[in-house]
Amino acid sequence: MDKLIVEGGNPLAGEVSISGAKNAALPILTAAILTEDALRIENVPELRDIATTCALLTQMGIWVRRPEPRVVELSAHALSNPLAPYDLVKTMRASILVLGPLVARCGEARVSLPGGCAIGLRPVDLHIKGLQAMGAEIDIDHGYIHARAKRLQGARIVLDLVTVTGTENLMMAASLAEGTTILENAAREPEVVDLAQCLQAMGARIKGAGTDVITIEGVERLHGATFKVMPDRIETGTFLVATAMTGGRVVLTDTRPDILDAVITKLRETGALIEAGNDAISICADTRPLAVGLRTAPYPAFPTDMQAQFVALNAIAEGTAIVTETIFENRFMHVQELRRLGAEIEVEGNTAVITGTPNLAGATVMATDLRASACLVLAGLVARGETVVDRIYHLDRGYQAIEAKLSALGARIRRAS
Numbered sequence: 001m002d003k004l005i006v007e008g009g010n011p012l013a014g015e016v017s018i019s020g021a022k023n024a025a026l027p028i029l030t031a032a033i034l035t036e037d038a039l040r041i042e043n044v045p046e047l048r049d050i051a052t053t054c055a056l057l058t059q060m061g062i063w064v065r066r067p068e069p070r071v072v073e074l075s076a077h078a079l080s081n082p083l084a085p086y087d088l089v090k091t092m093r094a095s096i097l098v099l100g101p102l103v104a105r106c107g108e109a110r111v112s113l114p115g116g117c118a119i120g121l122r123p124v125d126l127h128i129k130g131l132q133a134m135g136a137e138i139d140i141d142h143g144y145i146h147a148r149a150k151r152l153q154g155a156r157i158v159l160d161l162v163t164v165t166g167t168e169n170l171m172m173a174a175s176l177a178e179g180t181t182i183l184e185n186a187a188r189e190p191e192v193v194d195l196a197q198c199l200q201a202m203g204a205r206i207k208g209a210g211t212d213v214i215t216i217e218g219v220e221r222l223h224g225a226t227f228k229v230m231p232d233r234i235e236t237g238t239f240l241v242a243t244a245m246t247g248g249r250v251v252l253t254d255t256r257p258d259i260l261d262a263v264i265t266k267l268r269e270t271g272a273l274i275e276a277g278n279d280a281i282s283i284c285a286d287t288r289p290l291a292v293g294l295r296t297a298p299y300p301a302f303p304t305d306m307q308a309q310f311v312a313l314n315a316i317a318e319g320t321a322i323v324t325e326t327i328f329e330n331r332f333m334h335v336q337e338l339r340r341l342g343a344e345i346e347v348e349g350n351t352a353v354i355t356g357t358p359n360l361a362g363a364t365v366m367a368t369d370l371r372a373s374a375c376l377v378l379a380g381l382v383a384r385g386e387t388v389v390d391r392i393y394h395l396d397r398g399y400q401a402i403e404a405k406l407s408a409l410g411a412r413i414r415r416a417s
């Protein structure tokens, strides 16, 4: 079952509940490595990347249980194999998140070096340099990062680039280090804050998460905790864009408007009416959207994980938009596929110029990565006739029950093999 068939033309209407954030749940699950006690994580989305992380932790000897939907309980008291093998890392680059916690807790880690991926090279040099600054000895051999440290030492680390998982990896490692670690030029993403809050609930001493300087005072041991994962801001943004594109009226619940400022601002520029409550957002769009230019950058600026969806929106908007991608060097793979639906898009380097046309027509298109596949589904919702989005397994990495949620809002969408 790896295709989605979308028949365009129905405006979305109704209410949709947003799932827990994948990019917060992944590091939080790996934080279980840091303690011998049990960790109970709630609001975990049901996704392929979550299953991959659970498999990765299980093969290390960590006890992982899913007692009810959206809850994962972990206990790393019997962690015996501090290894992240190639087979798992190749399917999910975020597996690198086990590196810091493993060295901190076990004094050793072997983690397969992630290769390039569809959206770019995505090196992990900053994760490695940060751990070296904390005293870890690191060799790279046979495609594996081999890290060792009796006990990591606190250090002042200035990250060359803003890296989300790099910040998370080092924050986790520093929680059990001896002394104080200061991470400068740290990522300010809300998922970093969520992880910091989970670590704090486990007894970590962290200050400044959400700013670009995070201070972590290492402790001897961390303890168990119960923690609820924040809502997924990218899933939220994707449903908002879907509604703006189809000209619908939708209320999104169980979400957080306060972490979506850049996205909501851009959607308002398209002409959509948006009202934000505490944990709900309502959107009403009854005309063709206006084109909106944007430039991706680290939080709180416009997220790269929403770029493809806005390219789809601009493809049917009134006017011309310039979209610049500054985070990943090859993140316009969706453009070629959108063109197959009739979109008018030119790409020059890291910039796409999109001239909106109201007349997309269904075709078979191929998903190349997670957010690209979301963009193709959105285009399918407004294209004339049937759009077949092939290789939809990419979508299952990051969107829980997307076809069920879209169908409940009135979209004509089904899965086929």
Ligand code: UD1
Binding pocket: 023, 026, 094, 120, 121, 122, 123, 124, 125, 126, 127, 128, 161, 162, 163, 164, 165, 166, 191, 304, 305, 327, 328, 329
């Ligand atoms: C995370 C998110 C991903 C999002 C991205 C940017 C998770 C699990 N994934 O990915 O959805 O698209 O942030 O918001 O949270 N870089 C280096 N060296 C490093 C690390 C990063 O050069 O050691 C570069 C990357 O190639 C990229 C940029 O820094 O160009 C930002 O990447 P980074 O923030 O690390 O992305 P991820 O954490 O992998």
